Amino acid sequence: MIDARRMNRRGVLAAGSGLALAAAAGPVWAGAKDGDAQLDALLDAQLQAWLDRAPELVTGLGLDVGARATQRFKLADRSQAAAVEGRDKAAADLAAVRAVDPASLSPEARLSRDIALFQLECTAAYRAFPFHKSEGWRESPYIVSQIGGVYSMTPDFLDAQHPVKTAQDVDAALSRMAAFAKALDQDTERAEANAAVGIVPPDFLLDGALAQLKALRDGQAKDKAMIRSLTRRAREQGLANPEAAAVALFEGPIRQALTRQIAALERHRARAVHDAGIGTRLPDPEAYYALNLKTYTTTAYSADEIHRIGRDQVAELTGRLDGLLKAQGYTKGTVGERVAALNREPRFLFANTDAGRAELLAYLETEMARVRARMPEVFATVPRGGFEIRRIPVEIEGGAPGGYASAGSLDGTRPGIYYINLKDTADWPRWSLRTLTYHEAAPGHLFQGALAREAGDLPLYRRLTGFSAYSEGWGLYAERLADEMGFYDDDPFGRIGYLQSFLFRAARLVVDTGLHAKGWSREEAIRYMTATAAEPENRAAREIERYCAAPGQACAYKLGEIEIARLRAEAERRRGFSLKTFHDRVVMSGPMPMTVLASHLNAST
Secondary structure (H helix, E strand, O other), X not given: OOXXXXXXXXXXXXXXXXXXXXXXXXXOOOOOOOHHHHHHHHHHHHHHHHHHOOHHHHXXXXXXXXXXXXXXXXXXXXXXXXXXXXXXXXXXXXXXXXXXXXXXXXXXXXXXXXXXXXXXHHHHHHHHOOOOEEEOOEEEOOOOOOOOOHHHOHHHHHHHOOOOOOHHHHHHHHHHHHHHHHHHHHHHHHHHHHHHOOOOOOHHHHHHHHHHHHHHHOOOHHHOHHHHHHHHHHHHOOOOOOHHHHHHHHHHHHHHHHHHHHHHHHHHHHHOOOOOOOOOOOOOHHHHHHHHHHHHHOOOOOHHHHHHHHHHHHHHHHHHHHHHHHHOOOOOOOHHHHHHHHHHOHHHOOOOOHHHHHHHHHHHHHHHHHHHHOHHHOOOOOOOOOEEEEEOOHHHOOOOOOEEEEOOOOOOOOOEEEEEOOOOHHHOOHHHHHHHHHHHOXXXXXXXXXXXXXXXXXXXXXXXXXXXXXXXXXXXXXHHHHHHOOOOOOOHHHHHHHHHHHHHHXXXXXXXXXXXXXXXXXXXXXXXXXXXHOOOHHHHHHHHHXXXXXXXXXXXXXXXXXXXXXXXXXXXXXXXXXXXXXXXXXXXOOOOOHHHHHHHHHHOO
């Protein structure tokens, strides 16, 4: 799971260099009732069992100390047996939560129950689809793709999240490198099992995955990011040089496991077809896509409804952009053609060189600091932890999203990280970068995530839960909020970038449902995205391929934003509306499904 208003006695206590969970007597909610302690103990036990299975997350949270110290040496079990066990556990957990009488609970405890029920219902429902893989934000029928698989996650995790402060931390990193080889083989075994029943990714997804796997496997081991990072940080701490041991692991078991995975995917590539959507390759694709849409959007919208909403939003946003472009003298061609022309104007571009990338990152740092300084104007609470901006690792940038956020540790000692894909700086004209920063950093993902994680009043199971429509909807809402605060008042092209961002997310509703419910091809979807949302073709191609690998995920953004905006409009009509209070109610209660958020906000008034 990846946020109750009154103090929760569990809390998170400092313990050595990390955090440990304190013993709990249950939360103390306003108007607490007899069932609250029972539900709290149940949800906490479920959380602890889930953390037992997630050593990378435990490290990311800073909880790999004390009783959990051995998890710093491990990676998660990625076998098919573990996946089945996890979904069976979710079904049992679901039954246990359902058995708690909501009449015995306070309003806050009922909120916790509703959040848990939705999440467990979705997880348990995937038992009907044994080929399915849940991996962070990726709900996918494909075990290995250009965006998914342990090969794309562990090197960056070892670089950015695994701590290196002591000799034991070095040993733990080497242990995880050894476990990386096993995890690769587990992914390969599951991919082979899926292929045996005809579930093979499209040819272009396999091409992307193979290119990245070969880039990771080939070349000098000592030059790999995870090894460079380990040796550099060990040197900075005055520890013995681990390079020889790390290189031996890479040259031996890791490279061998990568070679086995490459060979398997090359066999799959020989039989792969070009069909982009899931309709021709999965059993009961309509039911699978409907479940993915429910999981991602946390709504009951059908694929047809989402497609219609997307087209309506595209039409409305295109009209708004038309007026802004004409005001700047851009009058010829469609809106898509005019915005595309802006993409190519040299005055907006950073050089596609290391120096240009450094200049771009410095620009983002300045903008992030500026917007964070103004957040107290619209938020009663601001995060304590810091934020960083980093380039997405070169080894995986070919298939990675344009940008994404990685949350910091619970105690704030490891900052949240805003990643940007700098494979080609032409993907990021200057007029688009402010909006990306507001979405990924502040007041978007890193800001919201940090507030949830630092909310000591909340039980940990509320702080660590996650729903794409909530988080991505908030990220898009954050872009709108920045506009309301005047961040584009002196930057008309920045406002064009903001509306183009909204148009891009609306177009996602059309192309995702087009691919998976209406039989669109990859090329048809790319053409629509470039013509309608003015995305550069190479970036549009990466985006469309991402939607092919994670069906439904692209629909979370705009549907989440639409719902948050609707709920705010409702709240504004009530007497005594306060924007800070509204934000507090949305963010400080933690992530939740859109349906639950609506009932929570209505109950709060």
